[in-house]
Amino acid sequence: MAEVQGRLTPQTGFIVAAASDFVRFDQATFIDFYQPLLSPTALGLFYALQSQLKPDPMLTKRQAHSIMLDRLNLGIAQFAEARNALEGVEMLQTFYQQDEIGGVFVYVLQPTMTPEEFINDDLLSVRLLQQIGEQRFNELVAHSRRYQFDTSRMHNLTHDYFEVFKPDRAAWDAERPTLNNARATAVQKSNSIKAVPQNDFDFGLLLSRLENRGVDLQSVKDQRRLILTESLMYGIGALEMADLVFDATDFRTSMLQPNILKQRIAAKYAGTLRQNDDPAPVVAAGDENLDGLGETERNLIKVARENSPNDFLAGIKQSVGAAYVSPNERNTVLRMIENSGMPNEVINILINYMFVEKEYTTLKSGLADGIINAWTKAGVKTAADAIREIKKHRKSNEKQAGAKPRRRYYSSGRSNINEELPEWAKHPEKVKNKKPSAEKLAKIDQMLAELNQQKNNPGTKK
Structure with a gap:
């Protein structure tokens, strides 16, 4: 991610542009495939941005964000969260620069994928499957292919260009300058960045387990990104993944069927604690500096390192008496795994912070992104680093306990609305946290005991 982080205020300027291939945008595909992944706010923001498309967009024609905030009745934090959601599903790219007039954002609308491209996208298709369920997902797949016909066993008699047309070289040379000019003035499309998730998953072991089992190994290698993402999300080891891949293979062709693999994994793990004794990959404990951390904090680190984010989230919600893990919460965790580059243990400490210290009942996407x-930026790499960062800000805030946090408002003809991002996200040094009470520390101890009991006795539920 770029180092430049544009500061968003109601007065910050923006313009809206469209990618060169935005003509591919299909309304039906957007509603069927993308809408289930977006909140009503994010959906409204997309259409509001689309309505701002004007010919020949220029930075000198910028407008203030207050126009969009008023129109959608949003604060800055809500707007930013909706914008992030559109970026996450690749319907929007955001650019920023500072000039003599001030900061300005350029929002570039992106086209929808074709249904087939969406189905073959490892990340979006998994998220959609989790969100709408297998039955509805299969209905969308069937509907998108309703006009297709398998011609793979037929002879292709289609004529190519040179069989139909006789090019005139002289005419082509005469028109060449015009064509070259059109190509040279085209705006190049910025490609989205999709990093392969990093973890300790042993892909070589997976391939060796699948040898001589009738599975085309190249088809497995082609789905490396999907397999790594799913293993990170649900803490699936190589041996267990081998069985899942085997079950998702079409043995008429020996090819791994990625959609079947997604369905198998979603059906087995989504929203539940794992029922397998294989531990998630663990970073060597001896490499982590635990100086200055108490026994409770060390126990928390141990649990954070031994559980996948999916297990940890499900377990902690049970421990604090919250409801089940929602699809939106699973999506938030999956997005953090894919985009942040943080190890699982750090994401688990973040989950603990939000549910135990902040006492939220749901995982808030915008706040999680801010943290x-x-x-x-603070260089957090491990669970211990994350805990020290929390303690650092807590100590800093104790010195400012008497200071009132500053709030900024904008007027829109209605009641004033706090338009700042969460304090942790924008000014982590000013977060007002209380030192944990004895009661809260006892709650943490109880939570740790319950998480360990659930891990050691998978069939036991609270």
């Missing part, structure tokens, strides 16, 4: 960004 991850703050920790990235």
Whole structure:
């Protein structure tokens, strides 16, 4: 991610542009495939941005964000969260620069994928499957292919260009300058960045387990990104993944079927604690500096390192008496795994912070993004680093306990609305946290005991 982070205020300027291939945008595909992944706010923001498209966009024609905030009745934090969601599903790219007039954002609308491209996208298709369920997902797949016909066993008699047309070289040379000029003045499309998730998953072991089992190994290698993402999300080891891949293979062709693999994994793990004794990959404990951390904090680190984010989230929600893990929460965790580069243990400490210290009942996507960004800037690499960062800000805030936090408002003809991002996200040094009470520390101890009991006795539920 770029180092430049544009500051968003109601007065910050913006313009809207469209990618060169935005003509591919299909309304039906957007509603069927993208809408289930977006909140009503994010959906409204997309259409509001689309309505701002004007011919020949120029920075000198910028407008203030207050126009969009008023129109959608949003604060800055809500707007930023909706914008992030559109970026996450690749319907929007955001650019920023500072000039003599001030900061300005350029929002570039992106086209929808074709249904087939969406189905073959490892990340978006998994998220959609989790969100709408297998039955509805299969209905969308069937609907998108309703006009297709398998011609793979037929002879292709289609004529190519040179069989139909006889090019005139002289005419082509005469028109060449015009064509070259059109190509040279085209705006190049910025490609989205999709990093392969990093973890300790042993892909070589997976391939060796699948040898001589009738599975085309190249088809498995082609789905490396999907397999790594799913293993990170649910803490699936190589041996267990081998069985899942085997079950998702079409043995008429020996090819791994990625959609079947997604369905198998979603059905087995989504929203539940794992029922397998294989531990998630663990970073060597001896490499982590635990100086200055108490026994409770060390126990928390141990649990954070031994559980996948999916297990940890499900377990901690049970421990604090919250409801089940929602699809949106699973999506938030999956997005943090894919985009942040943080190890699982750090994401688990973030989950603990939000549910135990902040006492939220749901995983708040916008706040989670803000914390991850703050920790990235602070150089957080391990669970211990994350706990020290929390303690550092807590200590700093105790010195400012008498100071009132500053709030900024904008007027829109209605009641004033706090338009700042969460304090942790924008000014981590000013967060007002209380030192944990004895009661809260006892709650943490109880939570740790319950998480360990659930891990050691998978069939036991609270």
